[in-house]
Amino acid sequence: MSILVVGTVAFDAIETKHGKTDKIVGGAATYICHSASPFSKNIKLVSVVGDDFPKHEILKLEKKGVDTLGLQIKKGEKTFFWSGKYHDDMNIRDTIETQLNVLETFVPDVPKSFRKSKFLMLGNLMPSVQQKVLDQMQERPEMIILDTMNFWMDNFLEDLLKSLKKVDVLTINDEEARQLSGEDTLVKAAKKITKMGPKYLIIKKAEHGSMLFGEEKIFLTPAYPLERVIDPTGAGDSFAGGLVGYLSSCEKINFKSIRTAILYATAAASFCVQKFGTEGAEKVTIAEIEKRVQYLKEITKV
Amino acid sequence: MSILVVGTVAFDAIETKHGKTDKIVGGAATYICHSASPFSKNIKLVSVVGDDFPKHEILKLEKKGVDTLGLQIKKGEKTFFWSGKYHDDMNIRDTIETQLNVLETFVPDVPKSFRKSKFLMLGNLMPSVQQKVLDQMQERPEMIILDTMNFWMDNFLEDLLKSLKKVDVLTINDEEARQLSGEDTLVKAAKKITKMGPKYLIIKKAEHGSMLFGEEKIFLTPAYPLERVIDPTGAGDSFAGGLVGYLSSCEKINFKSIRTAILYATAAASFCVQKFGTEGAEKVTIAEIEKRVQYLKEITKV
Numbered sequence: 001m002s003i004l005v006v007g008t009v010a011f012d013a014i015e016t017k018h019g020k021t022d023k024i025v026g027g028a029a030t031y032i033c034h035s036a037s038p039f040s041k042n043i044k045l046v047s048v049v050g051d052d053f054p055k056h057e058i059l060k061l062e063k064k065g066v067d068t069l070g071l072q073i074k075k076g077e078k079t080f081f082w083s084g085k086y087h088d089d090m091n092i093r094d095t096i097e098t099q100l101n102v103l104e105t106f107v108p109d110v111p112k113s114f115r116k117s118k119f120l121m122l123g124n125l126m127p128s129v130q131q132k133v134l135d136q137m138q139e140r141p142e143m144i145i146l147d148t149m150n151f152w153m154d155n156f157l158e159d160l161l162k163s164l165k166k167v168d169v170l171t172i173n174d175e176e177a178r179q180l181s182g183e184d185t186l187v188k189a190a191k192k193i194t195k196m197g198p199k200y201l202i203i204k205k206a207e208h209g210s211m212l213f214g215e216e217k218i219f220l221t222p223a224y225p226l227e228r229v230i231d232p233t234g235a236g237d238s239f240a241g242g243l244v245g246y247l248s249s250c251e252k253i254n255f256k257s258i259r260t261a262i263l264y265a266t267a268a269a270s271f272c273v274q275k276f277g278t279e280g281a282e283k284v285t286i287a288e289i290e291k292r293v294q295y296l297k298e299i300t301k302v
Numbered sequence: 303m304s305i306l307v308v309g310t311v312a313f314d315a316i317e318t319k320h321g322k323t324d325k326i327v328g329g330a331a332t333y334i335c336h337s338a339s340p341f342s343k344n345i346k347l348v349s350v351v352g353d354d355f356p357k358h359e360i361l362k363l364e365k366k367g368v369d370t371l372g373l374q375i376k377k378g379e380k381t382f383f384w385s386g387k388y389h390d391d392m393n394i395r396d397t398i399e400t401q402l403n404v405l406e407t408f409v410p411d412v413p414k415s416f417r418k419s420k421f422l423m424l425g426n427l428m429p430s431v432q433q434k435v436l437d438q439m440q441e442r443p444e445m446i447i448l449d450t451m452n453f454w455m456d457n458f459l460e461d462l463l464k465s466l467k468k469v470d471v472l473t474i475n476d477e478e479a480r481q482l483s484g485e486d487t488l489v490k491a492a493k494k495i496t497k498m499g500p501k502y503l504i505i506k507k508a509e510h511g512s513m514l515f516g517e518e519k520i521f522l523t524p525a526y527p528l529e530r531v532i533d534p535t536g537a538g539d540s541f542a543g544g545l546v547g548y549l550s551s552c553e554k555i556n557f558k559s560i561r562t563a564i565l566y567a568t569a570a571a572s573f574c575v576q577k578f579g580t581e582g583a584e585k586v587t588i589a590e591i592e593k594r595v596q597y598l599k600e601i602t603k604v
Contacts, residue, residue: 220527222523228487229486300521
């Protein structure tokens with residue numbers, strides 16, 4: 001089933017205690033596409049870059065089955081750039097620099113051939129841009145997943161709340177769930193947030209795993225236990241990619257299939273953080289993901 | 303099977319965002335005994351209080367099947383007192399006051415009838431005191447569980463490392479695991495710590511659940527999801543109580559039985575934090591614990 005992915009395609013410069021990169025390729029949509037590609041060869045990308053963005057990186061996506069017809073390349077403009085430095089505790093990071101560049105004026109234009117996609121993955125982006133993509137769909141996708149972050153809650157809450165009414169799954173982290181709901185405990189937060197619209201809520205807790213709420217049920221799973229985390233950038237996006245990728249192969253979408261999808265999402269994220277940038281997400285195979293899913297099942301079984 | 307519990311019996315004064323207590327009964331051993339009592343009526347306590355400690359609180363323990371012959375009552379002296387205040391994020395607390403009182407000169411004296419106990423639960427205490435109890439055992443207990451904290455790692459590391467060589471299970475939290483091992487990731491930390499002596503390591507992650515390492519296997523479980531946490535004091539001790547209580551009813555002690563015990567420990571801790579002080583641990587029944595264990599199994603099953 002076809003997956004339409006919207007989000008940033010970007011340059012990042014990242015520093016963690018394990019090293020430092022120059023400008024490398026990043027962006028929510030890049031991570032999502034790479035992480036969804038082991039599951040699907042029917043991925044469509046809507047995003048924007050400047051003409052400084054390397055052609056071979058676009059070709060890399062196309063070779064993996066990503067249709068880049070919806071990727072606008074702005075002549076004479078520069079690609080979105082973010083640089084950040086992670087603390088020794090990699091759950092904390094400081095943004096060093098953000099250059100919006102092409103994102104400042106980005107108006108998504110969903111190609112006609114993309115408008116009947118069955119799955120819509122709204123990667124982390126300004127809520128009004130996510131909304132514009134949704135508005136251009138010819139028919140409602142079978143499943144809409146929205147990922148967002150605290151920055152949009154701080155600055156564009158109203159737009160975000162409007163979008164929430166239309167989505168099936170919302171993915172945010174634990175702090176964001178507390179912020180959005182005004183509740184301390186995640187159980188209470190989830191009750192409030194699922195009343196805002198999303199049928200399902202996935203709360204991502206980084207190294208502590210994730211929680212699924214929906215159909216008045218709960219599912220809790222730990223993160224994949226790793227000996228070494230090199231670079232957490234893109235972990236949440238890779239999670240989203242694994243999630244939508246796996247779901248696109250399911251006959252039915254319900255609590256049960258989303259529960260299983262979360263294991264695949266967890267495995268996808270675990271490969272991402274073992275390398276700087278998108279390398280981990282790019283190289284992983286479906287067999288490697290399956291192996292980690294099996295291991296996750298083993299180590300959580302009583 | 304008999305369980306010997308060593309640890310503090312104390313007064314606490316606690317403040318959380320949900321309220322503030324006067325001097326109430328607390329202490330690691332108190333929580334452990336109450337939380338183990340739904341599983342066993344063969345619990346023996348070694349600890350110390352001053353003669354300011356209320357008799358009816360001792361009777362309460364005895365009524366639950368705790369033999370208090372090993373509880374020294376020091377005439378003219380005062381019971382150990384701790385007061386603390388939790389931040390809005392209840393994972394953080396400030397100690398307001400600590401009065402060691404009777405603990406300053408505490409030399410544990412294990413009654414003869416206690417010296418063949420099958421289970422030894424060394425609750426959080428000065429490592430040399432834990433060691434003195436171990437030395438007085440007539441035969442090696444079938445299982446020795448040791449709980450400790452960062453304060454002892456900071457100040458009495460050598461003593462602690464000596465004890466670690468003799469124990470079967472060590473329970474510490476994630477920060478303490480990082481401190482003790484010098485490793486970032488808990489997987490690496492566990493590898494190092496299990497080489498220091500304990501056959502099994504349980505890393506407690508508060509609201510994020512716990513991890514079991516041993517026999518070259520891993521088991522991960524989330525915390526019991528609660529809508530409201532009133533007072534986290536004693537959560538780790540109640541976890542230890544549930545753990546040793548359940549294990550004392552097992553025919554074999556191995557990775558599999560400890561894995562199941564962790565679910566009971568998790569449930570025991572969840573009742574503790576729903577009330578101020580020991581009230582939650584005191585009142586819970588085995589049926590209520592079983593119900594939460596079943597629920598934990600449901601919400602973690604794929």
